[in-house]
Structure formats: structure tokens, C-alpha cells
Amino acid sequence: MPELPEVETVRDGLDRLVTGAVVRDVEVFRDYSVRRHDGGPAGFADQLRGRRLAGAARRGKYLWLPLADAAPADPAAALLAHLGMSGQLLVRDPAVAGEWAHPHLRVRLHLLDAPSGAHYLDFVDQRTFGHLSVADLVPTPDGAPGGFGSPLAAVPEPVAHIGRDLLDPALDRDVLVERVRRRRTGIKRALLDQTVTSGVGNIYADEALWRARVHFARATDTMTRPVVHRVLDAATEVMTEALVQGGTSFDALYVNVNGESGYFSRSLAVYGRLGEACPRCATPVRRDEFMNRSSFTCPRCQPRPRNGRW
DNA sequence: ATTGTCGCCTGAGTGC
């Protein structure tokens, strides 16, 4: 599934391949894929037609393309996307697209004047947890750029309640550490809470905690500042390494997102590796149920805290 | 206000 590094790879690709393109037409093949939008699919299409895509920005796993009109002015709205579990944004030309009618094509934007020459921006999503919408841009409270790749101090309204992610240059780490320590919950819950910091999913949370040698149920209000820093640093490292690997395979007309970047097969220490040897100490990896999901830990490197919070 | 739970959705995998 697309995690933050994959979404960043997509953002970078969109920035280069479709910035400046004009939306000539919009086809919505699945209404559910444009939910959370005023006016439904028809309103979505109406608000996009004739607009120019002015760049690509990202916060956590949300990404957006600010919409500009013919006359240059600060964009007031953006095409907002979340890829969910299985979403892809594919920049394609008709020859390729015609040969390959994707069974999970949900939305197609017809483009004019894309720098790549591409004619389509396709939203493909098997499991439909992802969605597109057009959203108003609102100013950031701190006046800093809204996210990675954003020159504007604004974010789409549905993103406003979400914390800056760990790759965001405008993130204040010390403030984040204190926010985490003020919470009365377990460290993994805090990592997964989008309002604290965004973009950390189940996989990277487990990997980061393993690196930092902290159990997922460790109570945040018992953690010292250095330990919280260690966890956040580990999460940043894991995502940065994945970004470096994921950015290597990139076709000029094909922005691909799937769960198959080399990172997932090669570099996971504990996630999904029940019973396999911990890369550090060879103890078999353990799986616990947590938040109706799974948590993978090394029982030796990450001993269970006495007063943990699950 | 903060914290925790539920359910959306589809296809692969499993057991009978």
C-alpha cells in the first residue's frame, strides 16, 4: 500500500509531469471515489473543467494540486487526493491507455498542455479506500508553507486538522516531542494519530519502534524526551530510506504506486515477519493484536512495559 | 478536549 515515501514519489512525479496542464474534461466512473465533495461527482467535474494544475504538494499521505485560472492569482482551491490502500495516480498517453483499459479506473482527467505531453491523469483504485475531491485552500496557522512541495502557506480544508509530517521542513520537532509526551496513551497510538503527526502507518510505526527498541504499548507520558526523539528519528530514517529506494524506478509517463517497491521485500525488519529471526538478536518476531490490526515486535529488543497502554 | 472503537471497501487466500 502507498505509504508516505510512495506518496512523495507520486507528488514529485506529478509536479514534473502535469504542472501547467489544463483540465479539459473529467470522467467519473465510480461515484464513491469522489466522496466528501460538495455537489457530488458532477460538481467535482464542473469545478475542475478549464482549471490549470499549478503544482503538487503533500502533507502526510494527502496530496493536492492547487487549481489556477488563466489569469495568474493565488489558487483558492485544489484537487485533493488520498490514495488509501490501493490508489494510483497514473500519468498516461492515449496509446498506452487505449491498450490497457484498467479494470479499476475510477476517475479520468483529460489534460491539455501537460509538460510531459500526457493526455490523461488516471485515478486507479482497486479497494476504493482512496478518494479525490476539490477542496478550498485555507491559510496555515503558522504562516509556513502548507506542506512538502507547497510554495503557498495554505492547505486544503480537509487537511487542516492534520499535523505536519516528519519530512516537512517546517515541522518543529521539539514541539512535536512535547505533544507526544502530553498524550496519555501508548506510543504507537500516538504515532498513528494524524493530528499529532501525519503519514506514519502501521508498517512504518512497527519498523520505527523496532529500530528505537521501544514497545508499542509504552505509555507516552512516561517517556523521556530523548526516547521520544529516538522514536521520531527512527521513523524519519525508515521513511527517508524508503524514499531513496522508491525514487529510483520512475518511468517518464507512468507514476506508479503499489506496495511493491523494493523496500517492502528487502528492508522490513519485523513487519509481517511473524516467527522469523529478529535481524538484531535472532529472537523470533512476535505478533500482537492491536487496534484491530497487527503489531510486530522483537520480544527481546522491545520488552513489554509493565504499565503499557494498548 | 481527549481517547478509543467502528466500519467503509474489494480481492486474495483458506477451509469445507
Added chain:
DNA sequence: TGCACTCAGGCGACAA
């Protein structure tokens, strides 16, 4: 072969 069931999980909606 086919059917019923489970599982994966980000995150908004809602409850406590």
C-alpha cells in the same frame, strides 16, 4: 467447483 468466511488498513464519524 463454489460458497462462506477472514484478512489487510487509513482515517472519518461517532461514542464515551
